[in-house]
Amino acid sequence: MKDSRPAPPLDPSLTLPCVILDKPQLADNIGSVARVMANFGLQELRLVNPRDGWPQERAWAMSSGAFWPLEGAKIYDTVADAVADLTYVYATTARPRETQLPVITPREAASQAWGQAHQHLKTGLLFGAERAGLETSDIALSHAIVTIPVDPHFHSLNLAQAVNIVLYEWRLQVMDAPKPAFTQNMDVPAALEHMHGLYGHLEDELEKAGFFYPPEKKESMVRNLRVTLNRAQMTEQEVRTWRGVVTALTRGRGRVLAKLAQQKKDEV
């Protein structure tokens, strides 16, 4: 028995996680993901650059009637855009890259997402493309790497199967977990677009200052900076403070440079 409308949420006061697929290749898989979302009570699907465009008939055919995640699917050009309004992102990947991010199990991710849902913080569950997986620069936009404990001799898990396992663990939280307790004096972290603003600001200034040297190391240097700042889980106020810090340092540098230029002139 299935219903082509979304199920009523178990608890309307929860902020449910969304599922983000980065560059999904096969419409079949997108449809299977929609079905799994319906099985486990999630509704919001985000697609970053689906290879064959959107919408695609095969997705609807494979969804087995779970049309609502497909009909409501939002399309983005970049992972950064897709996560901009979120507060937390969990990136599922078979091969944890060399980033300074915590590597956690699907169960731990679900447990954290469960806590966030109760705090009205929006969480994204991010999955990479069928073959390529996630790019390291996109993983760096996340707060943790989720790995599914597959046999290392055969770790190529189908995309919809990976989503299935993470969402199954989510469902177990919904069914069994007690309502989490919170430390009420903590302010909530900023949505990621604020963090992205800070990154951009900082990286522009570092670029001008010649910090990224040698140039071929810039990418990994940027990534490491972002991962560190992401881990800090700043509030909006803290983001503003840090943008102020960057500005102050930059102006300070401007003054130092002006002074040096003046000294040079004086010497001439």
Add this chain to the structure above:
Amino acid sequence: MKDSRPAPPLDPSLTLPCVILDKPQLADNIGSVARVMANFGLQELRLVNPRDGWPQERAWAMSSGAFWPLEGAKIYDTVADAVADLTYVYATTARPRETQLPVITPREAASQAWGQAHQHLKTGLLFGAERAGLETSDIALSHAIVTIPVDPHFHSLNLAQAVNIVLYEWRLQVMDAPKPAFTQNMDVPAALEHMHGLYGHLEDELEKAGFFYPPEKKESMVRNLRVTLNRAQMTEQEVRTWRGVVTALTRGRGRVLAKLAQQKKDEV
């Protein structure tokens, strides 16, 4: 990176569970199941009456290189045949039928299967057909019903996704669970073919005795008897004892009938 040979088992002393698909309809799903088995380290696949025959090319295509469960797949005519040499069977179904079997979670099933693997007892993980699920008479051959906690508003889980979740829980046991401790003075339960022999014997005799009345209730009466005896988890010796019990009761009845016939004759 994937390997078209099976991974070496983590612990060669374990008796690994097999996966049994009852009347699978789509070769795509059989292939996806093989892939999931490879992901989570299982190897033995049993197929009961695959709808479109066997082998089927699509299964190989969908396995993503996990050929060994497909190449080693054994074909059976009935679920009873497929489980005959097993000691425990777990039937996964979205809708637990009205049987007196324990209904457990995938996690509990995996934990039990983990214990059995260490006792060298062969366990079967049984899954029904895509739409129809398992027939009640086949569920009655099992020791427990496994239900995946899907949203009741959309419980139609894809076959390979159901296998995926049960095998993921199996894998978590393999990765994390301590070696189980056993009560060493318990004898191991008989393989199911012995139980089936006892069922057949008992049911034949009950049939002759006119026990199954009204006839349209026979099927459910048989099922309930089987479920009860399955729960008893008899050793081979106990099965022999109980067949003796049935024989003794039958002969006793024969003697009573003979005596009654003699009395009638005497009265004439």
